[in-house]
Amino acid sequence: MGVSTTSLFRKWRSQSFEDLVGQEAVVRTLRNALSSGSPARAYLFCGPRGTGKTSTARIFAKALNCVQGPTAEPCNQCSLCRRIADGSCMDVLEIDAASHTQVDKIREFIVDKVHFAPAEARFKVYIIDEVHKLSTSSFNALLKTLEEPPAHVVFILATTHPQDLLPTILSRCQRHDFHRLTPLEIRDRLTLVAREEGFELDERAAEILARSAEGSLRDALVQLEQVATFAGVSVGEEDVRTLLGLAGRAAMNGLVAAMAERDARMAMQRLDDLVQSGRDLGRLSNELVEHLRCLLLISVKAVQTDLLGIPPEEMADLEAQASSLAPARIMNWLKAAMDLQGGARDAQRARLLWEMMLIRMTVPEVDLDPLEDLRRRVARLEAGLGTPAGMPRQGPPSNAERSSGPPAPPAPARSDVPGAPARTGRGAPPVSARPTSHAAQPRADRAGPSDSPPPGRSPIKTPTGAPGAQESPGTGLQDLGWGGSARPVPPPAPEKPMGSGPSQPDRAIPASPSPSTPRAAGAAGLSARDAWQRLLAFVKDRDRRLHAVLVEARLNSLESGTLTLSFPSSFSWHFERFQKETGVLDAMAREALGEPLRLVASLEAVAADAPSPRQEHRAFVHRAESLFSGRVVDDSPV
Numbered sequence: 001m002g003v004s005t006t007s008l009f010r011k012w013r014s015q016s017f018e019d020l021v022g023q024e025a026v027v028r029t030l031r032n033a034l035s036s037g038s039p040a041r042a043y044l045f046c047g048p049r050g051t052g053k054t055s056t057a058r059i060f061a062k063a064l065n066c067v068q069g070p071t072a073e074p075c076n077q078c079s080l081c082r083r084i085a086d087g088s089c090m091d092v093l094e095i096d097a098a099s100h101t102q103v104d105k106i107r108e109f110i111v112d113k114v115h116f117a118p119a120e121a122r123f124k125v126y127i128i129d130e131v132h133k134l135s136t137s138s139f140n141a142l143l144k145t146l147e148e149p150p151a152h153v154v155f156i157l158a159t160t161h162p163q164d165l166l167p168t169i170l171s172r173c174q175r176h177d178f179h180r181l182t183p184l185e186i187r188d189r190l191t192l193v194a195r196e197e198g199f200e201l202d203e204r205a206a207e208i209l210a211r212s213a214e215g216s217l218r219d220a221l222v223q224l225e226q227v228a229t230f231a232g233v234s235v236g237e238e239d240v241r242t243l244l245g246l247a248g249r250a251a252m253n254g255l256v257a258a259m260a261e262r263d264a265r266m267a268m269q270r271l272d273d274l275v276q277s278g279r280d281l282g283r284l285s286n287e288l289v290e291h292l293r294c295l296l297l298i299s300v301k302a303v304q305t306d307l308l309g310i311p312p313e314e315m316a317d318l319e320a321q322a323s324s325l326a327p328a329r330i331m332n333w334l335k336a337a338m339d340l341q342g343g344a345r346d347a348q349r350a351r352l353l354w355e356m357m358l359i360r361m362t363v364p365e366v367d368l369d370p371l372e373d374l375r376r377r378v379a380r381l382e383a384g385l386g387t388p389a390g391m392p393r394q395g396p397p398s399n400a401e402r403s404s405g406p407p408a409p410p411a412p413a414r415s416d417v418p419g420a421p422a423r424t425g426r427g428a429p430p431v432s433a434r435p436t437s438h439a440a441q442p443r444a445d446r447a448g449p450s451d452s453p454p455p456g457r458s459p460i461k462t463p464t465g466a467p468g469a470q471e472s473p474g475t476g477l478q479d480l481g482w483g484g485s486a487r488p489v490p491p492p493a494p495e496k497p498m499g500s501g502p503s504q505p506d507r508a509i510p511a512s513p514s515p516s517t518p519r520a521a522g523a524a525g526l527s528a529r530d531a532w533q534r535l536l537a538f539v540k541d542r543d544r545r546l547h548a549v550l551v552e553a554r555l556n557s558l559e560s561g562t563l564t565l566s567f568p569s570s571f572s573w574h575f576e577r578f579q580k581e582t583g584v585l586d587a588m589a590r591e592a593l594g595e596p597l598r599l600v601a602s603l604e605a606v607a608a609d610a611p612s613p614r615q616e617h618r619a620f621v622h623r624a625e626s627l628f629s630g631r632v633v634d635d636s637p638v
Contacts, residue, residue: 005506009221012193014055015076015085017063021217022185023052026176030056031072034063037072040174042146042155046130046162047178050216051160054094056178057127058084061092064154065121080121089321094264097130103137114145116151124153131157132164139166140374146172180215183207183309189217190224194235199228204237207309210282211290212244245280249314252291255322255358260325264362271354279349285341290333298322333361381594531593538592539585546581546588549574551617553601563589565601575603 014020017027026045034038043060062074062081074081083089085359095109110126120126128134134142146155157173158160159165187210195203209227213220223244224235231239245284251274258267274284294310297303299322306452310318340357344350354571366377525536532555540547552574553565567575578585578601589597625632 008193009218012221014052014059017059017073020052020056021189022181023178026056026178029176030060035072036497037070039064039154041149041175044173044175045156045158045178046175048180048215048357049160050218051178051180053178054129057156057158061125061155064123064125068304089121091118092125094127094129097128101133101135101138103135103141106138106141111141111145115150118152125156127156129158132159132161139169143168181217183210186213190220193221193224200234202236203237205240208237208240245278246285247279247284247287248273252287255288256291256321259361261361261550262364264359267358267362268355269395271358275351281354282344285337288337289334289341292330292337294318294328295322295325296330296334299325299327336361374488397444452610528555535589535592542588546585549577561596561597562600565599565603566604569603569605572603575601609615
């Protein structure tokens with residue numbers, strides 16, 4: 001390759017419509033406009049970089065002002081064509097909008113001078129490159145000129161971001177969209193340039209350059225010039241891969257094989273080999289995406305294999321690899337590789353991102369595929385739990401099933417046993433023939449891992465000795481971590497209906513209420529706990545701020561139409577706010593329960609580390625979420 005002071009992309013810039021690569025629709029439209037003799041006054045050329053927008057604008061300017069024009073093809077021989085080509089024509093002005101964003105620049109270069117007649121050409125042509133860089137004020141200054149330009153002026157705006165232009169600008173321009181060039185068009189152009197420049201370019205090397213340019217002919221010419229300088233008079237495939245930092249199809253096959261076998265060690269070794277050989281991790285991520293794309297299309301038979309542009313010797317390996325992989329798995333890898341593309345351009349963390357991606361693809365515990373992970377979990381559960389022969393399982397086994405095997409048949413009621421004395425006496429509830437539910441059984445009758453307290457917590461002591469004593473909610477819900485607080489839980493007292501005598505603090509809810517539970521005469525027979533919960537729900541709907549105050553209170557008693565509450569000493573602000581809003585709360589209680597109810601609160605001294613009701617509630621919800629592997633939708637108290 002001979003020494004040249006001009007870059008290849010400038011030397012080989014298209015000088016005529018016939019020489020323009022691709023963009024047949026744009027070329028045909030502009031030629032017809034020139035042939036008709038009535039071109040538009042404002043054009044908008046938009047599209048990716050390196051697709052010929054500025055070159056087309058110059059060719060159009062030459063065709064307008066050629067001595068034989070306006071003509072569909074400039075002669076490139078007259079003085080005006082040559083001066084427009086070298087940028088010395090006074091009537092064809094190219095403006096870089098990125099350097100002239102201020103409104104004063106636009107007024108100076110365009111608005112104030114647009115009415116002057118051309119000095120030597122037929123039309124005065126303004127080519128504004130990267131027009132989306134103009135400020136809003138500059139666009140507004142240009143609006144009137146674009147709408148009613150003089151007869152001797154043509155505007156050509158070029159941009160890669162048409163979506164950033166004002167709608168008022170778009171509506172005043174004739175838009176032409178430039179598309180990316182195909183790899184075949186770029187390859188043919190590179191082969192022509194190499195032949196004319198006097199060096200050999202291998203066909204595979206030309207294909208690699210064409211694909212790496214991503215539709216930009218200018219990028220391809222820059223890379224060709226660079227690799228020609230590196231390799232000399234003969235440019236081969238390995239020269240291109242080395243200079244561009246590409247790994248090749250064989251390296252991609254090895255990486256995908258390690259991912260398919262879930263071999264993290266092999267995947268890391270192959271990645272390290274590529275890094276040590278000087279491969280660029282950013283380009284490597286692009287190669288992986290393209291390789292997985294080909295695998296996906298081959299596995300689902302979406303395209304003909306010859307349309308992928310892959311040599312036959314490489315296609316055989318791709319087809320063999322695609323046949324051994326499920327399309328869903330390839331799709332999962334492809335999503336991960338596309339996520340990697342954006343971050344891999346940062347050289348400081350590119351390797352870390354690559355390693356994270358390979359680990360997620362090769363280690364089952366962190367695999368991205370949720371369905372595959374769910375199948376493995378179900379398989380482990382089935383293998384660990386087992387199912388009795390001949391009986392399908394409808395839910396998870398209970399604690400008793402885990403410890404003692406199949407459940408025994410329920411014991412008959414006392415009234416069904418011959419010779420058993422019947423229960424008599426005042427207040428004795430009728431004996432039911434139904435078996436006692438699992439939730440209502442005493443804690444001592446149920447075995448399971450939740451019988452022992454969590455580490456770091458002292459066991460809850462359940463009162464014994466009193467007939468008919470019920471377990472506390474702290475013990476009954478210990479599986480969820482509820483009731484394991486350091487604050488002791490007193491034994492519950494029978495619930496009092498509204499309007500009855502004094503009661504102890506209401507802290508327990510019976511597992512299954514019996515028919516003999518007393519009911520209040522007023523408020524639909526609600527118990528103290530039910531009345532409190534209904535009031536909380538009513539206040540939550542009416543005033544969230546007052547609800548946030550009430551949820552920190554503890555229910556103490558309900559007697560003679562007075563509901564007694566207490567606030568921990570650490571919630572003194574809530575207590576003060578309660579005192580200020582007592583009248584509002586009493587009115588809400590009357591509306592919620594249907595009868596007058598007076599709320600009274602006190603500030604009690606509790607241990608500094610004692611959790612509040614809301615903290616206990618959140619701990620309960622968190623433990624439930626972990627136990628059932630669920631997701632919290634709303635954890636606010638009622």
